[in-house]
Amino acid sequence: MSSNHGAQHHGEHPDHERLDQQLIQAQMLALRVIAPPKSRIGQILRDRLEELYERLGDKIDPAKRRELTAANQDRAVNDSESKLDGPKEAPRDIGAVSSVGAPVAELNIVVGASELQQDSPIVERADSIPATPKFRSSTDQTQQAVSQAAQTSWVWVLSQLLQTDLKRLGLEPDELNDIRVFLIKSEAAKYDKLQLLSRLPDSLSPEAITKIFEDIRTLAAGYVAFVMVEKARSEAEAEGELKQILDLPRSVFSPFYGIKTIEFDPEDILRKLG
Amino acid sequence: MFPVKNRYDEVFEIEIDGWCFGLTNYPGEISAAVVHRVIRELASSFQAAIEHNVVFNVLEIAAKFSEASRHLIHEQEIASAIVAQLPNPSTLLEEQMCVLGLVIDQVEQAYPGSLDSFYRRWQIGVKAA
Numbered sequence: 001m002s003s004n005h006g007a008q009h010h011g012e013h014p015d016h017e018r019l020d021q022q023l024i025q026a027q028m029l030a031l032r033v034i035a036p037p038k039s040r041i042g043q044i045l046r047d048r049l050e051e052l053y054e055r056l057g058d059k060i061d062p063a064k065r066r067e068l069t070a071a072n073q074d075r076a077v078n079d080s081e082s083k084l085d086g087p088k089e090a091p092r093d094i095g096a097v098s099s100v101g102a103p104v105a106e107l108n109i110v111v112g113a114s115e116l117q118q119d120s121p122i123v124e125r126a127d128s129i130p131a132t133p134k135f136r137s138s139t140d141q142t143q144q145a146v147s148q149a150a151q152t153s154w155v156w157v158l159s160q161l162l163q164t165d166l167k168r169l170g171l172e173p174d175e176l177n178d179i180r181v182f183l184i185k186s187e188a189a190k191y192d193k194l195q196l197l198s199r200l201p202d203s204l205s206p207e208a209i210t211k212i213f214e215d216i217r218t219l220a221a222g223y224v225a226f227v228m229v230e231k232a233r234s235e236a237e238a239e240g241e242l243k244q245i246l247d248l249p250r251s252v253f254s255p256f257y258g259i260k261t262i263e264f265d266p267e268d269i270l271r272k273l274g
Numbered sequence: 275m276f277p278v279k280n281r282y283d284e285v286f287e288i289e290i291d292g293w294c295f296g297l298t299n300y301p302g303e304i305s306a307a308v309v310h311r312v313i314r315e316l317a318s319s320f321q322a323a324i325e326h327n328v329v330f331n332v333l334e335i336a337a338k339f340s341e342a343s344r345h346l347i348h349e350q351e352i353a354s355a356i357v358a359q360l361p362n363p364s365t366l367l368e369e370q371m372c373v374l375g376l377v378i379d380q381v382e383q384a385y386p387g388s389l390d391s392f393y394r395r396w397q398i399g400v401k402a403a
Contacts, residue, residue: 181307212304213311219296220289227288249289251319 221252275329276369282326289319290335297342309343310355317359324361327369329376332356333384353381357392364396 181204188204228248293312297304323330336352357378363371381388 209305209307209311212300212302212308213315215302216293216296216300216304216308216312217315219299220292223295224288224292227291231284231288249285249292249319250322251315252289252292 217252224249224252276327276373278328279326282323283328286323286328286330290338294338294342304343306347309339309347313355313359320359321361324370324373327373329373332377332381350385353385357381357388358395362396
């Protein structure tokens with residue numbers, strides 16, 4: 001984690017402490033935006049945030065957080081006066097994130113991240129982040145502007161933070177994939193709003209994934225049934241009798257376990273239906 | 275080494291081959307999400323394998339799945355995903371914990387840090403419980 005890295009190698013330097021705070025803010029955003037309450041991802045992030053705060057000796061002091069947020073806000077306004085045409089919001093506590101428009105406070109995370117020390121893993125991400133955010137949420141933008149917005153929005157920044165940091169938090173590839181899907185969907189929502197998107201690809205649709213998965217399971221079931229029958233036959237031929245009946249694999253056949261056969265008379269049902 | 279119960283090693287191998295067959299022969303396009311879904315579905319099988327004292331080779335399975343998914347996902351990522359599906363040691367008997375240790379050790383040798391990741395998840399699981 002870059003914030004730990006900074007705290008360990010650079011002591012109590014105020015800049016590094018501030019950067020740690022900014023990373024925490026970014027992760028808090030991630031927590032509120034991505035992790036639903038009571039989810040394991042949320043739990044991991046919360047644990048991680050607690051650990052970071054303990055390391056910094058800052059026990060989630062709301063006053064200090066507001067102060068930091070306000071300072072970030074001022075700096076963001078100064079940085080963006082000549083760059084951002086969008087509306088500037090009043091200072092507010094961190095975490096109140098709009099769904100599409102990236103407020104100044106959140107965009108400031110980009111500025112903050114670019115100031116990290118050179119040996120931090122975040123640097124690679126910060127270097128690739130454009131220094132001049134140009135996000136506009138009006139519907140009369142060109143496709144090029146939308147593309148730029150996708151590159152500079154907080155969703156993109158968070159995705160960069162998350163993909164590295166969450167691996168270190170113990171999240172596994174499938175969970176990271178879920179986050180990626182969420183982030184892509186968030187981006188897609190912008191395109192959808194501008195009527196540049198007709199539909200989401202199948203790879204982002206849970207229903208499509210389930211359908212493909214069930215088809216693959218059917219293929220697997222066919223293979224397993226065939227191989228097991230062949231195995232039983234070859235053993236019977238070789239030794240005169242089966243050594244032992246093999247169990248059926250759980251993952252392939254488990255959906256069909258426990259389903260009781262229902263006997264019914266179709267005529268009776270038709271009669272009842274009238 | 276503990277004796278394998280009920281020839282489960284054979285069942286397990288057929289099962290893995292079956293899923294790989296499904297992935298390989300699926301006529302349409304598959305995505306990373308589908309592969310992860312398959313691996314998630316195998317959680318009960320990994321548990322069953324460990325309960326039957328089968329020391330399966332995670333790296334070999336990861337390589338098979340990577341190939342079956344047309345190298346859409348790197349072997350290391352699949353290996354991590356498999357480790358994530360392994361059962362919590364606190365739910366296992368002592369003998370099964372040894373088997374689990376042998377399984378994870380192979381991954382740890384190839385990709386250092388896997389054990390840490392597993393341990394962290396296990397701790398989180400305990401906390402959540």
